[in-house]
Amino acid sequence: MTTATKVKLAGNGTSNNSAKAHAPVWPTWSTLSPRALADLDAAYGWSLDADELKTVQAHFIGLKREPVRAEIETLAQTWSEHCSHKTFRSAVKYKEGRSTKRFKNLLKETIMEPTKKLKKKWCLSVFEDNAGIIAFDKKWALAYKVETHNHPCAVEPYGGAETGVGGVIRDILGAGLGAKPVMNTDVFCFCPPDYKGYLPEGILHPRRTMSSVVEGVRDYGNRMGIPTAAGAIWFDEAYKMNPLVFVGTIGIMPRSAVKKSIHPGDLIVAVGGKTGRDGLHGATFSSAAIDDTTSTSAVQVGHAIEEKRLLDALLKARDKNLYRGLTDCGAGGFSSAIGEMASLSGRKGGACVRLDAAALKTSDLSPWEIWVSESQERMVLAVPKKNLRALQGIFAGEGSEVSVLGEFTNTGCLEVSFGDETLVNLDLKFLHDGNPQRERNASFTPPPKNLPKKVKRSEDRSKITEILHWSLANLNTCSREWVIRQYDHEVQGGTVIKPLQGLHHDGPGDAPVLWPGIVTGEVENFKGFTVGHGLNPSYGKLDPYAMALIAVDEALGNLVCVGGDPTKAALLDNFCWGDVNDPEQLGGLVRAALGCKDAALGFQTPFISGKDSLHNVYTDAKGKKHSIPGTLLISAIAPVDDIRKAVTMDFKAPNNPVFLVGPTNEDFGGSLYEQWKGTPQGAAPQVNIKTAKKTLWTLSAAIRKGLVFSAHNLSEGGLAVAAAEMAIAGDVSIDIDLDDVTRSKNLLDNVSILFTESPSRFLVEVKAEKEKAFLKAMRGAPLCRIGQTIANPVLRVTGLDGTRLLEESLHDLKKSWQGTLPRMLEGESNDKGRNA
């Protein structure tokens, strides 16, 4: 770089006289003290820590020149938590009780290890691309990705949710050579919408956050014509400042499009939307904790129609082999996308970028702003020169922008210029591997083993009806119809099993089943797939390890219920954690990651992709930090060999035997009953992986043989809630005899049997004439016949002493179950049970 350029760039690299007065004068880096560097970082909003700033300073002193603003911006984006997962990939010293364990790379040694060990042939691309890719059949592959968009949704829920969905859809478009999105998923953690406590100024009320997030997911998915068919919501007051929004997309692609490559000399082509000032510093913003003065420049609004045009043009170009590689412009914009792709070009990697050609929304952008802007709906392609004209033709036909920004090289350098100014000249090795690694401390105090003094649940015998109504109306179990009905889950015509199931299409399904035949054009092929989720932060408060096992167990269990094949299931992890600079918080994270590892090895299901969102912390006016409860979402995907044999959860007909599959133990820690009672009820449930695997695998085989009418996974509220849900959905009820429930010796009373939340349990209705075949198929798995379905629309339970314990009308139960969300979100006037 010439001296002349240096002088010019000393003015912030600003190429025009637009209003940049707020930015401080660009200083001489080499002479700055650590303190001054930290001040500079705060003023520019890079979220780099002291070690990183020092490393950058030393790097440029070594080069004998001063850094330019665009270079620091590039480093800040690439090294951000969002782009590099620096905490999860770092070395960790983990203390648990008296033992200490050292990880060199936490992610590699926990989540990624089972995948490496299991060596499943159907895992086509794991942890390397924008999404995990598994084989669907001989010709097709499925790409699945789940992302979080928490910080933007806290500030502007509608736009945050929209751009979150848009981003994860582009991840699927950017996986391999691009997959066609066939389904969206959404999982939320909110503060209850009827929250009445204190909220600091500028924090939106949870009701507003929730309805706006749902609107955002709805509008983006519906407008792009992608069904939103699976999800979950969890409510806890701890999310009042930091709502969690997980959005996922599944795409289908030919297996030939799984691998991408980039050759030196390929053109760097930006396609899709234009670049504007929106979303500057989104990546670094996501590494920062929210406080009373959170910057708002990171807020964006999505443009679904623009992305739809991009999608249509891109898939046409893919099928004509017009490009060799691509990635989406997410956090960090061009700087991350091109920087990431550059490292794939040739042996050394490299890219030469000229930003003059970028299509802009407004003319007053500084070059560095173009470079790091996070404007939505953009992607970067690597296009062989000879294909450019054909590519331009296709994109013009869809009305989508194409601009050539330079070419990939093999120089080992990322070079960016605007006009005659050099903006960035960075060594790729330093950019991608230069960030300082430090060992982080984590510690975990194991939960106390001793149970609280004996709780007498038998006393609540007379309150069983009340507990059941309360459980059904509880925010974490009640009907999600208010949310689900806003989404188009039918578009593309492949949703075979829908999110709401049963006679009136309003029962809580375990998982949807999707048939991609319309997309692939193979209408004679009845293979489909299903997607399930597992999430329960209340177990995490007791023991993150147990939470991870239960989440995997629940996600797989949901797949099994609808007819998925668990032997070919793949998992995705999403960690949302609080302040991981606090060793205790990081300890919980490590323990959850260890749980994921043991679960994946135990169930023999590999992880294929994942993402983490850390620093979900709110600092109040007094400087006190409030972390969210450690939250782990497990998403699972599995093929359904024959969609015609898929099963829903509603009871189908009277006089069929009903079986409880799986072991029933005393498991009340973190349960709904515990919440109702208001007193601690012991430790979190422990999954016995060996038994759980046997149960899941055997039941799955029986379902796929067509022996089962309906199946439902037991979760919050245990047997009582699951039985009520199946009855409500089918308008066919059940008569249960609790004495028939095979149970552990310490379960002595009716209340405990009805409401215990032991994991890996299922309620299964079997065709009367196939009872024998079912019992034969289930040999070796724990199960018991607990009653039969009845035509009378009342839920009946007979107690251990042979007397009638519960007789409650389905209509009333349904009313409790359906009323909660409409009442909280739309006011009292809608408090009516519908279709009951």
Next chain:
Amino acid sequence: MRAAAPARRNSGKPAPEPPKNLIEVVPKIGVTDVPGEAALRQLPLLDIKTVREVRISTIYEVTGKYSSSHINQIARELLADPITQEYKVERSATPNAFLMGPHVRVEVWLKKTVSDPIGESTQRAITSLGLAEPVRVRTGRAFHFIGRLSKPQIEKLVLKLLSNPVIHLTKVTQR
């Protein structure tokens, strides 16, 4: 708009801004205003019980030189549904009230720094009608509250229901 930054640096004063045309589209009286009814249902949750009706209209600010017949064409053929909606056109001023009688009107606009996807789509669509491309199209919504409202209540409405100060600008008029 390619590489416009250096071009603009060389030119002297920016050209004067073309005129703004405001088109406001409302549901016809007698037609159910679904978003309006949804907003009305939210009011009791904010402890506001004196509003009888909420009507919502969409405002398009089209910046560009157009004859009044062209602006009417844009409103008629592109923006308003002839069966359920009606429209009003004004130049560089807020349209006169649609409603007779006392009411509160709250206009909610996206800030200039926030991109406006609906505006961008409208801009393209105007070109598709065969007219010159507008310099810019911005969209906003106007909420009309019919009933008694105190100043603090209006403030609460604006902040808690209608807008997010992070991305919106609002304008309140009481008639």
